[in-house]
Amino acid sequence: MNFFETLFPVLETKFNVEKDASAHWDHSVIAKASVLRDLIIFLRDDESSKMEMLLDVVGIDYLGFQDYEGPRFAVEYVFKSISHPGRRVRVKVFVSEQDLEVPTISDLYPIANWQEREVYDQYGILFKDHPDLRRILNHVEFEGHPLRKDYPAHRRQWLSTNDFLLPALEKRLESKGYKVVQHSKEVLPNEDEYLTGSIQE
Amino acid sequence: MKVIAPNGDKLNLMPLNVGPSHGATHGCLRYFCALDGESIVATVGEIGYLHRGFEKMAERGTWQQVVPYTDRLNYCSAMMNNIAYCRAVENMFQMELPERTKILRVIINELSRMADHCICVAAAAQDLGSTTGFFYLFDSREMMMVIWEKLTGARLTNSYSRIGGLYRDTYDGFEEDVLAVCKQAEKNLRDVHACFDRNRIFLDRTVGIGAMKPERAIQWGWTGPCLRATGVASDLRKDEPYYDYETYDWNVVTGTAGDVYDRLMVRLAEIEESIKIVRQALKRLTPGPIDIMDPRIRVPSHALAYQDIESLIGRFKSVYEGVRVPAGEYYCGSEAANGELGFTLVSDGSGKPWRVKVRPPCFTQFAAFQELVEGSMLTDSVATLSSINIIAGELDR
Amino acid sequence: MTPEAREGNIFTSSLDFLVNWGRKNSLWPFPYGTACCAIEFMSTETARYDLSRIGSEYVRFTPRQSDVLLVAGTITYKQAPILKRIYEQMAEPRWVIAMGACACSGGFYDCYCTVPGIDHIIPVDVYIGGCPPRPESFFDAMFDLQKKVEDESYMKQRAERLKDQIEDIKRKSKECREDLILRKNEACEMVSNTVRSKVNDVLDVFPFKKGR
Numbered sequence: 128m129n130f131f132e133t134l135f136p137v138l139e140t141k142f143n144v145e146k147d148a149s150a151h152w153d154h155s156v157i158a159k160a161s162v163l164r165d166l167i168i169f170l171r172d173d174e175s176s177k178m179e180m181l182l183d184v185v186g187i188d189y190l191g192f193q194d195y196e197g198p199r200f201a202v203e204y205v206f207k208s209i210s211h212p213g214r215r216v217r218v219k220v221f222v223s224e225q226d227l228e229v230p231t232i233s234d235l236y237p238i239a240n241w242q243e244r245e246v247y248d249q250y251g252i253l254f255k256d257h258p259d260l261r262r263i264l265n266h267v268e269f270e271g272h273p274l275r276k277d278y279p280a281h282r283r284q285w286l287s288t289n290d291f292l293l294p295a296l297e298k299r300l301e302s303k304g305y306k307v308v309q310h311s312k313e314v315l316p317n318e319d320e321y322l323t324g325s326i327q328e
Numbered sequence: 329m330k331v332i333a334p335n336g337d338k339l340n341l342m343p344l345n346v347g348p349s350h351g352a353t354h355g356c357l358r359y360f361c362a363l364d365g366e367s368i369v370a371t372v373g374e375i376g377y378l379h380r381g382f383e384k385m386a387e388r389g390t391w392q393q394v395v396p397y398t399d400r401l402n403y404c405s406a407m408m409n410n411i412a413y414c415r416a417v418e419n420m421f422q423m424e425l426p427e428r429t430k431i432l433r434v435i436i437n438e439l440s441r442m443a444d445h446c447i448c449v450a451a452a453a454q455d456l457g458s459t460t461g462f463f464y465l466f467d468s469r470e471m472m473m474v475i476w477e478k479l480t481g482a483r484l485t486n487s488y489s490r491i492g493g494l495y496r497d498t499y500d501g502f503e504e505d506v507l508a509v510c511k512q513a514e515k516n517l518r519d520v521h522a523c524f525d526r527n528r529i530f531l532d533r534t535v536g537i538g539a540m541k542p543e544r545a546i547q548w549g550w551t552g553p554c555l556r557a558t559g560v561a562s563d564l565r566k567d568e569p570y571y572d573y574e575t576y577d578w579n580v581v582t583g584t585a586g587d588v589y590d591r592l593m594v595r596l597a598e599i600e601e602s603i604k605i606v607r608q609a610l611k612r613l614t615p616g617p618i619d620i621m622d623p624r625i626r627v628p629s630h631a632l633a634y635q636d637i638e639s640l641i642g643r644f645k646s647v648y649e650g651v652r653v654p655a656g657e658y659y660c661g662s663e664a665a666n667g668e669l670g671f672t673l674v675s676d677g678s679g680k681p682w683r684v685k686v687r688p689p690c691f692t693q694f695a696a697f698q699e700l701v702e703g704s705m706l707t708d709s710v711a712t713l714s715s716i717n718i719i720a721g722e723l724d725r
Numbered sequence: 726m727t728p729e730a731r732e733g734n735i736f737t738s739s740l741d742f743l744v745n746w747g748r749k750n751s752l753w754p755f756p757y758g759t760a761c762c763a764i765e766f767m768s769t770e771t772a773r774y775d776l777s778r779i780g781s782e783y784v785r786f787t788p789r790q791s792d793v794l795l796v797a798g799t800i801t802y803k804q805a806p807i808l809k810r811i812y813e814q815m816a817e818p819r820w821v822i823a824m825g826a827c828a829c830s831g832g833f834y835d836c837y838c839t840v841p842g843i844d845h846i847i848p849v850d851v852y853i854g855g856c857p858p859r860p861e862s863f864f865d866a867m868f869d870l871q872k873k874v875e876d877e878s879y880m881k882q883r884a885e886r887l888k889d890q891i892e893d894i895k896r897k898s899k900e901c902r903e904d905l906i907l908r909k910n911e912a913c914e915m916v917s918n919t920v921r922s923k924v925n926d927v928l929d930v931f932p933f934k935k936g937r
């Protein structure tokens with residue numbers, strides 16, 4: 128018997144999830160944002176599922192989707208099990224345009240950190256309590272979220288400076304227990320001072 | 329940058345930027361590290377320098393028109409991406425491919441895997457200072473390029489696969505060419521092993537460097553050779569076999585320590601396994617159709633289109649409107665050279681994809697890069713970076 | 726004539742010819758490789774195509790030591806300032822090759838994040854079409870560039886450079902002179918009439934007097 132047929136009733140009673148009607152070829156459940164973290168902890172740790180690997184976090188924009196009514200965005204988590212090869216589950220959360228907020232799972236899966244940053248960058252969905260919600264693929268001066276359906280593909284945005292990583296580095300140092308005493312400044316050096324470099328004490 | 333370490337030491341760290349245009353970063357990525365002397369205390373990575381908008385572009389064309397874009401994801405093994413994408417769409421139709429197509433796809437998959445591993449190890453060899461190894465490995469790759477040119481007309485970005493078939497059948501003498509490549513690749517592999525296996529410099533610079541624990545690798549979402557190098561025998565070709573991979577006789581290669589040495593050696597050993605598969609597949613290759621006979625999916629051939637009106641209309645519609653993929657959502661992963669290449673597809677039943685999301689294998693590997701290099705020397709970060717095989721095209725899409 | 730010259734060990738040439746001959750046969754590229762085209766450039770370097778045949782095997786990864794900036798691959802807006810910076814860091818004379826459709830025009834990435842051709846950022850000498858261009862077409866571009874280098878005149882460039890310098894010197898001396906007149910007037914007002922004539926005498930010795 129398919130593992131999902133035994134797993135789903137458990138999830139249904141515990142977390143009140145629904146089957147995703149659009150998943151004809153694999154297994155997907157729709158969950159509420161409020162139970163998302165508990166659901167994912169259960170999926171990760173419980174013997175019956177053991178979804179140890181988070182493969183992807185996908186954002187979807189349903190603006191203008193055929194015959195569709197409901198919240199505009201969805202975030203989809205793709206899981207796979209390593210101890211039981213061949214078992215995969217997707218978890219989908221709908222996000223409405225008004226609140227745009229999903230709890231982060233970056234403390235459960237370290238890789239979710241970057242993947243959530245990507246969804247934020249492309250769709251503007253905020254991940255609550257995310258440690259470092261910055262843009263990842265687009266540059267710092269980018270305005271808007273390019274993968275939303277109402278962002279025209281041709282709207283180009285020039286970058287005038289460079290993107291500075293010093294604040295991120297200091298954050299990383301602090302997370303490792305270092306205390307930054309003296310903060311440096313990263314600047315864009317002009318023609319005359321290129322020999323002094325872009326980091327200034 | 330003056331800091332106080334957790335143990336109370338006062339340190340003066342030097343911030344150092346590597347990339348995005350740097351000889352060792354193979355494409356465009358950047359990491360910014362804080363150095364204490366020559367060892368890395370902390371580092372942060374930055375990507376997106378090659379973000380070309382694959383996903384936005386894919387939403388604009390038809391399903392078939394996405395195929396050339398997939399070429400440019402992992403451009404070292406372009407045809408493998410075509411096949412992974414086409415397989416995902418074909419699974420949504422739940423179609424059964426002709427036998428010959430399956431075997432040809434296996435052969436091409438494995439040849440691409442060999443080419444990809446060749447590039448990865450060659451670039452790593454060059455970064456470690458062994459230009460000879462670089463030339464040996466590129467030699468067999470060039471031979472494969474010749475085959476691809478004859479087969480598809482292009483050297484690098486081939487777009488060979490189509491939804492429901494292949495672009496065209498093989499040419500006369502394809503089998504002999506492939507066998508010759510296999511033979512040459514084996515010879516080159518022997519040479520490369522002679523270069524590396526007892527080479528003190530190579531061993532000193534790779535053994536025990538940038539090691540990763542299997543549990544941590546799974547948490548980071550590593551797949552492919554990098555995960556197998558840590559000792560986890562996870563390979564989609566065995567776990568969820570497709571294209572009859574389970575009927576071929578080959579082994580999953582695993583490492584033990586998960587360090588740079590293991591990652592490179594797993595790749596070299598996988599080339600050998602691929603040669604095995606290619607040899608077996610060539611024996612099974614029998615003449616037959618390569619496309620499924622369904623004008624709604626696969627474009628009718630020119631010969632038919634000139635003869636009857638139905639095929640002409642079919643041809644027109646499939647170019648103009650595109651393949652109508654059934655509405656729904658689907659994730660499908662295939663074992664690419666670098667790991668699991670997954671496509672999340674959302675279809676609204678029309679001829680254009682609503683959403684195509686790629687799950688690039690090296691995204692997860694580069695996300696874990698800081699864990700690999702923190703605490704090691706700056707020079708080791710170069711070796712580590714080349715061993716995890718970051719391809720900027722699929723990293724940033 | 727010295728005996729060596731009579732034996733045919735000396736030839737005469739123009740300085741332009743000699744300098745260009747040297748320049749064109751050792752064009753050191755800086756591969757700014759970002760994407761797929763960079764892989765094709767790697768093939769160009771290797772044994773089958775062998776870039777060293779035309780004296781370009783010395784691929785430098787620092788802009789300060791290279792002559793040709795080889796932009797191979799897509800340039801996105803996030804990279805554009807970096808590319809510009811690298812171009813500015815290269816020493817004169819410098820040339821730029823745009824390799825591949827992406828570098829020439831944006832290629833088939835017509836999107837919110839790709840620069841439609843690097844000529845929006847830096848000047849380009851040779852464009853190579855193709856996605857990716859074959860190694861042969863890369864060589865073709867190198868030969869074109871060599872022809873271009875051949876036609877350049879070192880002496881003309883030198884005159885041009887000197888012209889700038891001379892302009893520069895002129896500008897500086899003008900500033901200097903104005904400054905001097907100002908100071909002289911100030912000084913004149915401060916000192917008495919008797920001293921004034923002496924100051925005039927001293928200042929008249931200064932070479933810029935004529936322009937007054």
Ligand code: SF4
Nearest residue numbers: 761825826827856857
């Ligand atoms: S021109 Fe083609 S091959 Fe070259 S970088 Fe652009 S997409 Fe890649």
